[in-house]
Structure formats: C-alpha cells, structure tokens
Amino acid sequence: MEMLEPINTDYSYGHLTKVQRAEIIKKLTESQKQTIEQYKRYKVNSMLLNQFNKTGTEWKFLEEKINWNFNQSNPNESNLHCSCGRGVKYLYVCKSKNNQEIKCFGKNHLEQEAGIGSNVLQDIRKEKHKIDRGLDEILIRVDGDVFFPTEPYEFLKKNRMLDILFSKERMEYLKEFSREGLPIYREDENKMIKEFNRILEKVKEQKHQKWLKTTEGIQYLKEQVIKKKYNEEQEIIRIERQKIWLNNNDWFNEQKKFERKSDNKETTIFTLKKRTIDNAKVTFNQVLIHHNDVTEKYCIESNCDMDALIINGMFDGGSVTNGKTIIPQETVIRLLKMLNKKFEYDINGLEKRVDEIYGILEHEGIIKKSKNRFIANY
Template sequence: MDEEIKIIKQPGLNINNSIHSVHLSSAERKILLNKLTDAQRDTLEEHRRFRVNSMLLTQFNETGTEWMFIEKQIDPTFDIHFPNESRLHCSCGRGVKYLYVCKSKENNIIQSFGINHLEQEAGISKSIIKEIKSKEHQIDRGLDEILNSVKLGNSFPNVEYEFLKERGYIETIFSDLKLEYLSAFKKVDLPIYEDDMAKLVEKCKEIQRALEVKNSEWSLHTIAGEEFIRQENDYFLENRETVQDALLNQQERVMNNARKIFKKIFLQHTNVIEKYDLDTQDGLLILIISVLFSEENGQQVTRKKTVFDTLYRLSNKYGYDISSFDKIYEMIFAILKDEGMIKHDNNMWKSNYK
C-alpha cells in the first residue's frame, strides 16, 4: 500500500512453528486467561476443544481401529496424587485427567479410555499416541500465541477483515472452518493467529497494488476512470483516517502499557536515569524494560530470549526497529545489576527494585 494508506506497516510472519513460538508456563497461562472476559474464555476453550477433537477424529480414522472417536473430556481439577477422586475414569476404573470417549464400529458400545489405555484397549499404536500428544502440544502453543497477543494489547483486526469481507475476498483466502473461528473471535474481540493475520494484510496489500496499477492505466479525467476510482477506491479514500487510526491505536496501547511499567520500575530510581543519562523516550528501551519486568512473571526477570521473541513479534506487526536490541539489552541489564535493581537467586534473576 502507498505511504498514505496503510493497513499495517509490515505483515505478521507465520512463526507458529519457528524458534519464535510462544511458550507460556501454566502460571502465566492462568494469569492471562483470568484477564479475559467470560465470553472470550469460553470462545477460546471451545476453539481448542474443536481443534483437538477434529485432530483426534482424523488420527483415529487413519488407524483402522474398530473404535470411532467421539470426544475428549478433561477434568481441570484432577490431582495426580489422588487420581481416583477424578470425575473421569478410564474403562479400567482408574481416574484420569484426560478421557477419550470412543464408540465401537462393530456393536456401537461406547467406552472411555485414558491416554495410556488407548494402545491396550483401543489398539492405537504408540507412534499414533505420540503424534496425538505432539499435535495437542502444537494446538496449545497456538493458544499461547493468542494469549500473548492479548497481553500485548492486540484485538480482532476489524479494519482488514471488514474491508476484505465487504469486497467478497474473505471467503477466497480462508476455509469454511477458518471462517467459523474468525467469526467467533470477532464477536468477542480476540486477536487471531499470526499466520492468519499475515494473510489478511497481504491480501489487502495485493488489492491495493492492483488498484495502483489500474489507476495508472486510467485517466482520472474520463468518465470511465472516475467511475473506476469511485467504485474501487472509495474504501481507502473515505476511511483513510479510520484505517490509520486502527493501527495507531493498537501501537499506542502497546506503548502506553510499556510506559506504565517503565515508570513503575524507575519511580524510586530517577537517580539511575540521571546517572546513566537514559533516554526515557527511547521506545526500544521502554519495551525491553516492560518485558523484562512483566507482571506475569512475578519477581522473576524475563529471560533474554523471551524478551527478544516478544519484541520480534512487535517489530513484525508495527515495524519497530529492533536492530540495536543486543546493545540496549546488554547495557540496561548491566545497569540494573550494578544498581541492585535485579539480583541473582536460585539460578535465576529476580527483580529487586523498591
């Protein structure tokens, strides 16, 4: 898109399976889930349940087993020390956290199995069970990506979505199942997967490039040319401020959250800012500090790789320049350590500011 009309500065990258994938701890996941609305949590859980059940149905069908998969059930209160108190029980009688409900293809008898008895009772091979666990892990990492996106202040990409939907393009780039998930996430204002966001942005750019080519071929002083511009460019011409504001609002939310954390950290340490002549307007420095002292980590200081991963994502979405990340990170980490604002305890760095 041209310099005046920008849906987004840079498309998001498909990094679900890259080294930059988000891996939240159970504690971090719980904190972020609690920050969602009830409707958002329900939507996210239903989305996960659907993806897991669809995956399991495919896996079972490919095995040729006599059992047909029906659904997977979960007992969130399961205690490994008191398994028999679980509300879910394998056909062998043992209490389990995860239960796979199956139906016999031969006599329609329904039985439920724990993961360990899928092989013994349902005839599912170890390799398939291993693949099931791996795919469930991938699904959970995808949900971590969404939760992390919420943490960064992102929401559903209404501007890009509505632009493509109004012009009939949305159905051409997503399957029916993807459209259902997009519709559900839109209703509760949840951000979407980065690879799907990248598709939305790239399609918007593709359309704009096509418009620019056609515009150059038409004379704006002819009736046909004026009609073309009116029909094809109205969205951008009439909604330019809305499009720009949507991006700026998202960026501003991210930076405002980062500034609040930055101010909190240095509230009683203004002397450190003066001593080292720190630039309190340096966006990269502010972002690094905000991620280092993320509230989700409690006292633990965020590891360098996680800090970089988070800023890498922001740079892909908003075009932030993080080329000097290493230099600024090493500089501020050394200052925090020398000034006693962080301390090393039990093989980890912890916050020690007042």
C-alpha cells in the same frame, strides 16, 4: 482506506511457561477464555481424529473430555470415568465402526481395549504440546495489547473474499475471535492484509484508469509524453557531455591532467580549447533546443564561440536547470576573460554581447527576473 503494513513474522514469540500463561489468561474476560478454550478443543479433537484414523483401529474418535479439577491422589472423585470404571483426567469418547457401540477410554486403556499403541499416544502428546505452543502466540499478542484486525476482516467479509482465503473451520475461528476482539495468528492476519491491499490497489488502479479518460487525465498524459521526451533529450545531452569530458566534470582537473600527460604544450592547449567549446555547444543545445525561433530571430549561434561560451557560462556548464539561479553577468564576463587568457578566443565586444544575450533571453522568457537575480525558465 489506506494500505496496511504486513505484520513482521521474521521473529519468533518464544513459548510461555505455565505461570506466564495463567497470568495472561487472567486478563481475559470469561467469554474470551471460553472462545480460546473452544478453539483449543477443536484443534485437539481434529488432531486426535487424524491420529486415530492412522491406526486403522475399529474405533472412531468422537471427542476428548478433560476434568481440569482432577485430583491425582483421589481419582475416583473425577466426574470422568473410563469404561473400566476408573476415574480419569482425560477421557476419549470412541465409537465402534463395527457395531456403532460408544465407549469411553482413559489413556491407559486406549492401548489395551481400543488398540491404540503407545507410539500413537506419544504422538498425541507431542501434537497437544504443539497446539499449546501455537496458542502461546495468541496469548503473547493479547499481552502486547494486540487486537483483532477488524478493518481487513470486515472489508474482505463485505467483498465475500474470506471464504476464498480460508477454510470453513478457519472461518469459524475468525468469526469467534472477531466477536471477542481477540488477536489471531500473524500468518492469518498477513493473509488478510495481503488480500486487503491487493483489492485496494486494484480499485485505485481502476479509478486512475477512469480518471485518465477525463479532460484532466488526457492533459496529464500529454504532459507525461512531453516530460519523457525532455528527459530523453537531457539524457542524450548528458551522455554527450560525458564523452566530451571523459567522465570528468571538473574542468581544471581535466586541464591539469592533460598538461601532465602531454609533452607538447601546444597540442594540450588546442585539445582543451576544443573541448571547452564542444562542452559549451552542448550546454547551448540543452538550453535552446526548443527555441530555434529565438536563435534565428536574434542570430544567436552555437557555431559562434563567444555565444556558445556565454550561454555555457550563464547556465554553469548545464548544471543550472529550470528554477535555478543563472550565473550573474559580471561572473560570466570574468570567467570568459580568464578562458581567453588561456585559449585566445575571439571575444571582442564581450561585455556588450553578454548584456544583449541576457536581455534577449529575458525578453523571450527563457530566463526571468526574481528579485535581484535571474532564474532559468527554459
């Protein structure tokens, strides 16, 4: 199973007109229509119960009945009648808290006989309007070919998490919508997705922890420790190099800057010469920090300007890391000769020493040949 993306709730669906609502409802099967109507009826009845309870009236609300075929011009044809005998479209079935008598009221007689004020009736109309608007979200999702989120629902049902996330009434609505394949509110879907992802993440972590105890996992942890140490060393080297070059990686720009600022050319040359060597030593340490046996065996020393400059040239000032191409010998020789003209380093026997160091590093596996080039392998 893969983690699921949450549903975007940053935008509002807006509201449907009566015509739009009717067009979408036409697309539904009869059982889907019944399911949505039952859900709406439940929402309305719950709302009415709350509204009636607020009034303190002696009447307890039981049920709202609706005659969808009500004829305004001939109300007496209605199959729903108020206790006064008048045919109505909306009928409110109520039960007396005093004597348990059950009566049916139309909207007009709710205030007169049940003591339900006009302000309560106004609130009821507003709440019913909200319920219709809420159902618009589901209908719009139906129109957009969105279906019930079966995967997280069945997963959470199997893991007995649904009754923790949702109330008993909400569970019933999910059950019915699942049966009909109807989409649900985005808020409810995201609630399931969030819990679904949380459980998957937990299972994944448990499997990972179990794997870490295997031979392969233990080896992985060892490699991570080595990798972490290596990265820490590289970070120290990076900071050291940064200090040396004053956050400037372009040697020639650094040189020009010093030449412009300094009135004493000899001081400028000396400073740049020292910085070049210091930078070369940083690269030397970066490449050979774990190869003391090689440096001792072949007397390759960071304190030797020529050795440090050769290593620095080969690895392009530390920018050539593992798997990348080493700077060719002839390029390194040409670069060091250019530096020598500027700073007068002691580089007697340069070509021979370059050839030796390339050979030593290849022999020791610090660089390796790939076709017609060398690549770093330190």
